[in-house]
Amino acid sequence: MTKETLYTMNTAFRGEYSVYGYTYGRGEKSACIVGALRGHEFQQLYICSILSKKLARLEEEGAIVSGKQILVIPSLNYSAMNASHKYWLSDDSDINRQFPGNPSGPATSRIAYATLETAKEYLYGIQFRSFYLQGQFIPHIRMLASEKEGTNLANLFGMPYVLMSEGRPYEAVTLAYNWQMAGTEVFSIYSGGTERIHEGYAETAVSAVLRFLSRMGIIKYNCQGGYISTVMNEEKMLSIKSDEAGFFRKYVGTNEEVTRGQKLADIIDPMTGNVISTVLAPTSGIIFFVHDNPMVFQNVVIYRMIRKMHK
Template sequence: MIDTVAAAALPVDEMLRIQKNRLEPEQKNEKLKRMVIVTGTHGDELEGQFCCYEVIRRINEHKEYLNGIVDVFPALNPLGIDTITRGIPKFDLDMNRIFPGNMDGSLAEYTAHEIVEDIKGADVCIDIHSSNIFLREIPQIRISEETAEVLVPMAKKMNVDYIWVHAAATVLESTLAHSLNTSGVPTLVAEMGVGMRITKEYGYQLVEGIFNLMKDMGIWTGPVEAVREPIISTDGKVSFINAEASGVFLPHIYHSRKVKKGEHIGDIIDPITGTVIHAVESPVDGLVFTLREYPIVYEGSLLARILGGVE
């Protein structure tokens, strides 16, 4: 059943509508657990669109296995998706910086408020993000230290490659995940792929994890696939590689592979002189979980993130 969670008038007789698809079993009772899946907070992040489609498709195929409520929000920022804009167009605003919103605020604050109010009371929320257009990420869950005790056991069931536990100081209080976690809704932030693209293999991987978590919670009674064991780390194990010069970055390695300290991982080249400006090497032994996708770089641009200590 498709419901409108928030609606507001736009110019030229148009309407902004935040919609969700509620899937529930035929036999309903007050004890049913509820999972919420949200995505599309940033208009240039599309990996979650495929996940929403696949979750709904699988549930509709075998509705007899559904033993709880699943609310799917494919587009929290439909204007951003329609205009291929990361934030909310015309507002010059990142939607994931205005939660929990304000009932009496601007259009953006109002819709954020309505979204949070609708999700409150859920047993878990999966907040799916992509990377931006510049970087590619392996499927991962990002968690703040202050919520790790509750969220890490859930994250282990999500079939991701990596669980990154962030220092609490790096978590912005204005994000949807922070607002929901502080209101009592355990919220997992999933990130994968690259902006403006859909990586179907990553989508299938995360969807298997979603169904595995649903099974563990009793929301799904059907068969599920075995999930992989994720690597878990804190900020201190992650090395950031930034460009030391401006130019065109050409990686010499594939994303999601292990490297050795001193290994050549790419070059920053100058197309007009035909020279290599900087040969980029790995500072540690580890796993490349973030790799530059967009080749134009400037001094300081992020080229890669490597999780150290991975054999």
């Protein structure tokens, strides 16, 4: 393992700030793996730490294929993480809304530019991303529908689902989109959480990356087969929203199969303790996402379901 300083700049309040990368193997720039871009992405950083440790062991054993190089960038915003803050400390900007970046721009734009310049030199890109909803979800890979030719490669990760999305307007300023536009084959891995560490989901994500690297001939690793991934359109999932605000008592978790009319959760009046809303499954299917905060606001997504396919 070689620690490298990928970018350094001076900041107004914290002096010198550097972005670090950890390189395994030498030769063709085969795979670049990026972790936390925000200060609350503890799960994403934790996954990188496990992956780095395993790659270091594989390198010691001579299991990085000769002529192949892997780069891991664990965090772009660790100063915010140290301060328990989500975004960049000085101006509250989001690094993952600054790509492709500007070498003469604000701090986060410069970091974005330097990161992309390094990452785009690699053949494959893997980013551990945080889900836009607060809660637990089934680990999966997400790709833009325009990248559908890459689903065969996505299946090599052996994760339960590969979600194809039409994308949202903000995608144009994210790392994944600009990385893909620069010519790298990019895969976004969602690992079941963000602010809370989930050991099982973290191991699933690490195993998926090692499986992919092995199948692409970058490492020598005896991995289990994983899942035969189900490829589906994200827009076809059903969102269930809360019709009241209060304490959220769930009865069903992620990856559980439910039937139409089954009770999923209760919303409880925080003042009286009475149930003010009962959430029922509108159709049969599999729970993909569930809200996991003790409180819920009105009209927010509390469940997402994969509808059961009827023959």
